[in-house]
Amino acid sequence: MPRVSFLHPAGKSGEVEANLTLLEAAKTLGFELNNDCGGNASCTTCRVEVQMGEDHLSEIDFDEQDLLDREALSEPWHRLGCQARILGDVVVRVPETKWVQPTSGSSEVGKSGAGLP
Numbered sequence: 322m323p324r325v326s327f328l329h330p331a332g333k334s335g336e337v338e339a340n341l342t343l344l345e346a347a348k349t350l351g352f353e354l355n356n357d358c359g360g361n362a363s364c365t366t367c368r369v370e371v372q373m374g375e376d377h378l379s380e381i382d383f384d385e386q387d388l389l390d391r392e393a394l395s396e397p398w399h400r401l402g403c404q405a406r407i408l409g410d411v412v413v414r415v416p417e418t419k420w421v422q423p424t425s426g427s428s429e430v431g432k433s434g435a436g437l438p
């Protein structure tokens with residue numbers, strides 16, 4: 322199973338099922354990204370910055386790229402957490418304003434830090 326690490330601000334990481342979105346993976350690891358549109362690619366509140374493993378995410382599609390372009394977030398490391406599917410190990414940073422309070426705990430959650438960039 323792919324390993325996903327959310328570096329900031331809480332440092333959650335763990336193995337998740339392949340093909341989950343980053344939004345779904347966050348929930349699996351015990352926290353939520355903001356998702357004002359409910360994961361329908363019509364806001365950018367779920368945006369993350371990919372630190373490592375951009376090739377291990379699904380290809381960006383037209384709608385995602387268009388939305389990021391409109392919000393002037395078209396740098397290649399920006400992805401929408403609700404659209405980017407995890408295909409392999411990936412490390413992302415969650416902008417602090419995109420963080421939501423942790424949900425009920427998950428036994429799969431680990432702390433980041435050791436061995437992470």
Ligand code: FES
Nearest residue numbers: 356358360364403
């Ligand atoms: S939750 Fe709105 S674009 Fe991802």
